Each structure stands twice: as structure tokens, then as C-alpha cells.
Amino acid sequence: MNFIEEFIKKESSSGILLIFTTILALLLSNTFMAPIYESFLHIPVEIRFGSLHLDKSLYHWINDGLMAIFFLLIGLEVKREILEGHLSSLSQIALPGIAAIGGMVVPAGIYLALNQNNPIAANGWAVPTATDIAFALGILSLLGKRVPISLKIFLMTLAIIDDLGAIVIIALFYTAEISTLSIIVAFVSLAALILLNMFGVSRKAAYFIVGTILWISVLKSGVHATLAGVALAFTIPLNAIDENKRPFSPLKEIEHNLHFWVAFFILPLFAFVNAGVNITEISFNQMSNAVPLGIMLGLFFGKQLGVFGFSFIAIKFNLAKLPEGSNWMQLYGVSILTGVGFTMSLFIVSLAFEDDNIFQYTDKLAILIGSFVSGIVGYLILKFAKDA
DSSP states (O other), X not given: OHHHHHHHHHHHHHHHHHHHHHHHHHHHHTSTTHHHHHHHHTOEEXXXXXXXXXXEEHHHHIIIIIHHHHHHHHHHHHHHHHHHSTTXXXXXXXXXXXXXXXXXXXXXXXXXXXXXXXXXXXXXXXXXXXXXXHHHHXXXXXXXXXXXXXXXXXXXXXXXXXXXHHHHHHXXXXXXXXXXXXXXXXXXXXXXXXXXXXXXXXXXXXXXXXXXXXXXXXXXHSSXXXXXXXXXXXXXXXXXXXXXSOEEOHHHHHHHHHHHHIIIIIHHHHHHHHSOOOGXXXXXXXXXXXXXXXXXXXXXXXXXXXXXXXXHHHHHTTSSOOOTTOOHHHHHXXXXXXXXXXXXXXXXXXXXXXXXXXXXXXXXXXXXXHHHHHHHHHHHHXXXXXXX
């Protein structure tokens, strides 16, 4: 239980920090500081090694580079949970797994129902399917012991499965034209990583060197670069023997070392560069258009209906059990909290609509509103829900 409590504590603190960085971004983008904020986002950053040339703005380096490290951490968490954690047995995965499916299908259905006649807008169907684990656990932490640890584990596991679903969605639906040479290099790099694992190589540096080549080739291939982080994570061994013949876990060591930097640097920086929406230029009529409406309704109504509805059916048909020490109202409150999409939704929207101006930033504002309302309502329901 120590690991779970440590994980929840870090994610909760990160969620609180995300709130402050989001507010800061909104303040800067809606005041006289807006030009400076925009200039910061578009600072050119160039890396060149001979003929290899990577030239992107700071905004894209954060979204394509630092977020690959975030997805590396997600991959490590998923692999560990599958091998020895809350995804390792059917009984443990049943309720959060079924709930996660509902939490992806229903919001996507609501969004597509409103945007099916617009092919460009329909590309954003996955935006309201995400759950921000840091924000959601941050809100739960404010409730202290009012929420049983079983529900926190349920939310944590559901969010991890959500992240896994997002990885699959990005790989299948948000991939640009493929560069044959780059994809070949990526597959060779991935094969090398698998061989390192098979031959029992335990040096983390070896995985990172080949992983860097994998990231560059994936970045150049047209497949989103963050998937390289996940692929690297799945090849890092859970258990190994060091040069002194002592057992250790490369995966857990890397996960532990990365967690601080992801929680307190990468995600807040990502929020800062993506949440800066100039709301003074957005009207109420614009927010009632199909895209922002689909995102807001998907996050607030879709997530709670999908998560709670599928959970209710699973429990009633004895496919799963209500989390220990919790009641239906508490489960409903947590279901609403899954509508806090925030970082993952902002990430997916950047893939779905590469041109930020296509919907005049109403898509990003809709994510903020949907996440904010879900967080507030979920918090209030959990605060006043009667103890089981």
C-alpha cells in the first residue's frame, strides 16, 4: 500500500500545481502580457547533427519531446501494473476496465452525434474520452479520508487504462503520412530494444541510447513521437541482475526517477503552453457550436454516464464488485471526476486539430470548462455523500 499512497500523493500535488500553471497561462494570454506569452511559445529551437536536422518551436518541442517522456512514464506504469499490479488479474481489472470502456465509448458517441456531418470536426471524437489522473487525484486529495482508498485505486486504475486507450487511439487514428525510411529505422531500433531485453541487458543507458534513436526516427516517420516513449517502456525489464549479481528493477528505478520530473515539470509546462486561451475573443455563440458543445457535453455528461453506467451494469450482473468501503453515491462522484480530461484532452486536441485557429480556440476552452465543471461537481458530490 506504500507505493499506492506515494503515487497518489505525487499525482495529487501535481494536480494542484497544474491548476496554478493553468491559471497563470490564462492570465498571461488575456492581459497585456499576451504578446510575450505568444513569443515564448514560438521560440525556435534547433538541433543539428550532420544531415540530421530538427527545427521546431518551443511549443512543439514540449508537445513532441517532453510529452514522449510523459508517455514513457505511462508505459512503465502500465507494464508494471500488468505484470504485478492492478492490471495483473481479471478480478482487479474488471470494474475499472469496464468503466474505462464506458468512459471512452459514451463521450465519443455524444461528440460524434453532434459533429457527424463535419468531417474535420468529427476528427476530434477522442478529445472528450480522456481522464487526467493528476487533476482527478488532486481533487480527491482535498477530500482526505472522506474517500476510501479503494475508490482512489479504482480511479487510478481506470485512468491508467484510459491512458492505454489513448495510446491506441493516437497510434491508429492520429498518424500522418508515413516516411518509409524513418519507419524502417524505428522498427530496427525497436527490435534492438527487444533484443537487449531478451539477452538480459540491465544497463539503463543502453535502453536510453537506442530509445533516443527510436524517438528521432518515429518523430521523422509521421507516427506521433510520443508513441516511442511507450514502445521504449515496454522493452525495459521489470527484474534484472546488476554487475554485482544483485537483483534490482530497472523499470521501477526509472519510473521512480521520472515521476518527480513528469509531475512537477513536464506536465505543468505542458499545461502552461497549451492552456493559454484568449477568452476575451470568444463569444457565447461560438461556444454553442457543435465542436465545443460536443467536448463539454462529452466530458461532463458522457464520462459520468459511461463510467457509472457501465460500472452499475457490471456490478448488477456480478461481473465486478463495488469498491470496498464505498457506496453508490461515492462511485457516482468519482465517475463525474473522470470528466476532468485536461492534459490528455489538450494533447489529443493538438493532434486532432493541428491548426489552433481552426475553431478559434473554442475547442481548448471547452476542455477547460468541461474539466472544471466535472471537477467542481464531482468534488461537491463526494464531499456531501454519506459514508458507506
